[in-house]
Structures are given as structure tokens and as C-alpha cells.
Amino acid sequence: MKKEKTSAAEKIALLGLLTALCFGLSYIEFLIPFSALGIPGIKLGLANICVTAALYAIGTKEAAAINLIRIILSWLIFGSFTGLIYSLAGSALSFAGSVALKKSARFSPIGVSAAAGALHNIGQLAAAMILTDASALMYYIPVLIICGLFAGAINGFIVSAILSRVGVNYKGE
Amino acid sequence: MRRLLAAMAASAVLLCGCSPAPKKYSAVYTDVFDTATEFAAYCDSREEFDLYAEALHDELLRLHKIFDIYDEYDGLFNAASLNKTKSGGCPSELIELTKSAVDWYDLSGGKLNIALGSVLSLWHDSRESGIPPAMEDLKPLAEHCDIDDISVEGDIISIKDPQLSLDFGALAKGYAAEKAAELLESVGCADFVLSVGGNVVARGEKPGGSWEIGISSPDGGILTTVKVSDEAVVTSGDYQRYFEYEGVRYHHIIDPQTLMPANLWRSVTVICKSSADADALSTALFCLDEQSGRILAENFGAEALWVSSKGEVIRTEGFEDYEK
């Protein structure tokens, strides 16, 4: 995926593949019983590996598209409508954060993904707080930030590994 | 990665606390020591808890009657009887607390005085009527507050001054909480938290850690939370019992030297091993300046937190260790 001239067809195929992969990761995640931990909202966010990798390897618009399609697909297959809203809120915040941090060129995908993980959970919880009017949820924020941070860092680590293997340099723009 | 996951799970558990297996039960009483008493414990069944709660309530009622200065009870020579007759054979608890109160008078530099009964009773009436007492009414009463007029011999307490009366208000609740906690432990209740009008005694732990005691801010809300397992916590505050007259607040902690509500602090919180000491200390510290208070607290191995009249918060060094 070096920055070579790619044809429109190639690009569409690539994006399709990545979206499928992304969706596959969402499904794997769906199978892991994280709810057993007893804390709602905790997950690895594996699909974000794909989104972040695309952000670095292809571009912002393309990564955003993959992300959005992934969320809608997950909603259609195993989600609820409120789940979709939470997911959108979390992803929007985390994606915006990722783009900004990547642009700064000060962080590797590990840092970008870790911050994105934390932001995702903040966005999700904020949406839940607004929708359910439950200010008691505020109490979960620190836990969710830390969990998102670690999960994001792990994902970021995987993204760096992928990027170095496909030969993408991630100094930023 | 596994380590990261473990760390993640650990922080999650740490921050959330665990869901307990034994259930938390609680009881509230409003008929002892003219205040609200709260009792909470983790027990396996409601029956077990009720057993403890009943034993506790009986013990508090018994102690309440002993230190009651308003009413007398059949077959009991209590504080009210003593104030009336000025001499008599008293229950051991009355003897014990009177002796300790005489020591506290010296320890607190006169700020804690059980002989202040007549002055306090005038203030008590004021709280009922909503009009503060006049200084010219208080002054003559203050002449009958000499702690040296009280003597204890064997099980007999005698008051030399016929116009002097005793008031255990500043000490009785903390002492009673201590006694009640001892009783609860003796009947097999190991993990509980008890508050007799803000005199908290904690024993053992709740599932997942120490007991958490919130300290109210004088202006409402919670100022801070302390974690204790075998300690007593008590707060004396100007917001607990008061009345307002022409825009001025008159609260219940009267400085024996000025005969007026002490106004150095808005609240003082004390943490130490003994609930009886904690109660006495919090009242004494409420009337003392910071320096004297610090020395007194240190002598008892107690930690303290002051909220000044300007709203400034001061702590002893060790107090912070309880706040984590």
C-alpha cells in the first residue's frame, strides 16, 4: 500500500476488503464475553485497528467511510438503535481525535489509538448520559477512560506492526 | 498484552469496587440521644441483622436513659436524678463518664465542661423559642459551673453547688457509640458502621474494603470522604443544630468561656481509635485555636480536619491518608 497511483477500481476493492475485515473484527469482538467483567461498555475495540490502519495507509475520508459503514453494519446485524447512537457518538469523537493527533505528527499509532480508545468511551458515555439523563454514570468515566486507553494502546501496537509490514511510514502527513 | 489486560481489569475492579455476597442492611432510630442514629452492617440474612439491630437499640436506649438530663425513669438514678438531688449512687456508666469528663476539663483548657448544665439549658430553651438568651441572664448562671464542685467517690457522685447541673451532651453520644459498638462485637457482629448523631464507629470492613464515611460541607454537599475500618469519626459543626435570629445563626456548641456559640470554626472532624475521645476532641477542637487543637489531637493520636469560618480547609498530615 505504498503511495502509488491506484486505480479507482483497486481502491474500491481495497476499501471493500478493509470494511469486510473491520466488520469481521466487530464480530469477533461480539463473541468475546466482556460483559462478564461486570462493567458495561468495556470492549477491545478491535475494529478500530482497521480504521486506524486505513487512516494512516489510505486517508482520512476513506477511513471515515469504513468506520461509518462498519458501525451501520454492526447495528443492522447485532445492535440496537440506542447502541447505534452510542457507537456513533463514541466513534465520531474518537475519529476526530485520531485525525487531529495524527496531523500533529507527534505521536505514533500507539499514542493515537490509545487516545482514540479513551475518547471513544467518553463519547459513548456522554451520549448515554444525555439520552438516559443518568448523571450517576459520570462515575464510570474514569474506569472507561482507563480501559479505553489500554485497549486503544494494544490496538495501536497492532496497527504499527501492520503499517511497518506493509511499508507505510507514519511520521504523519 | 496479557499483562496489559490484567492491569486493565485490575484498575476496572479497583475503581468500581466489587459486588458483595452478604447483603447490606440498615436501620435508623430517632428516639435516642435526641438525634438520628444510623446502623449498617453486611449480614447473611435479615434475621441476623435484626438481631443485632435490636440489641443495639436496647443498649442505646439504656444509655440514653442514664445520660438523660430532662426525664427520670422508674428504678433508675440517672443524670436528671443527680441534677435534682445533687448526690446519689449512680450507674457505672455515669461514674465512668463523669470521671473522664473531669479529666477532659483540664485537657481541653476548660473548653469541655460538663458542669455547664445551667448555661446550656438556657441555650436549649433559646433553640426552642428561637430567641437568643441575654448576656445578663447567662452571666449569673456561669457562676455555678465550677467543675471542682463535682466529686466522685465509689459509686456516688456529689455536687456541692446546689445551683450547678450537669450536661453530658458533648460526651455522651460518642461514649454511647463506643459502648454500643462493644456490645455489637460481643454478640458476634464484626463488620458494621454505626453513627449516633454523627458519632461514627466503624468496625471491620465491608466487602471490597473499608467503610466510607462522607464528611458534610458546612454549606451542603460532601466535603470529602474518609475510609476507616476500626476507627471512630465525628464532626462537630455549626450547621447541625442551630436557630437563626435576626439573620444571625446561633448553633449548639457553646464556648464555656464566652458563654456564646464558638465561632472560630464552621466544622471540625476528628478521626481516632476511641469514639468517646473523638467526641470530646471534636467539641474541644471546635472551641480551640488551630495550634492548641493540633497539640491536643496529637496527644490522642487523632487526626483532624477544620473548616474555618472563612471556608478554608485545614487538615493534620495524617488526615489525608484516610481520604484515599
Add this chain to the structure above:
Amino acid sequence: MKNKLLKNDFALIAAIFVIALAAAVFGRAIGRAGDTVEVRVKGEVYAILPLDKPAELDIGGLCVLKTENGEAWIESAVCKNQICVKHRSVSRVGEAIVCLPSGVTVKITGEGGADIVI
């Protein structure tokens, strides 16, 4: 170059971690928002109300309790000293309002938080 990036990553992760911990400690210190309010009269549970919706409860003709936005307060009372009415609204687990003359206690309950507030 990459090392520098990793160093920045570490700083970023550490900073977020510290902020989260500080938020947790602060959240703990000022107490946890409650879910319900437990009303007792002379020690007996009289009612348990959720805090999330506005409600008004006449407690046996002794006091009137109001709840709204996660807070509870005594709106009016028949007692003489009116201390319970002057009491600030309560919202944190363990916080309580006591009306001694009528034996009414109003206490915030919920998951976690302080066991007793003094």
C-alpha cells in the same frame, strides 16, 4: 524519530491515565450521586423514591419531600424548628436530612458511595 514518537505516546498515555485517576479520586471524595431516596418515619421505611424524576411526597402529614434532577429536599414541614426545611438538598449517597421532632429521615441511597455521611 520513532523513539521520539514513542516517548510522546508514553507521555500522552500517562497524562490521560493521570487525568482519569484524578477524576476518580475527586469523584470519590465528593461522593457518588445517588439513585434513590429512602424515607423513614420513626425508623420504619415509609417510601423509596427514584431520584431521576420530579416527585412530591407527603410524608404522613409531617413533611413534604420533593425530588428533581437527582436531588431531594424537604419542601415544608409542620415541625417548629424547620431545620429540615432549611437543610440544603441532598444528592450524594449517604447524605441525609433528619427531622427529629417528627422522626422523619430522608437518606440518599445507591450503588457504592459513602456508607454514612456526617
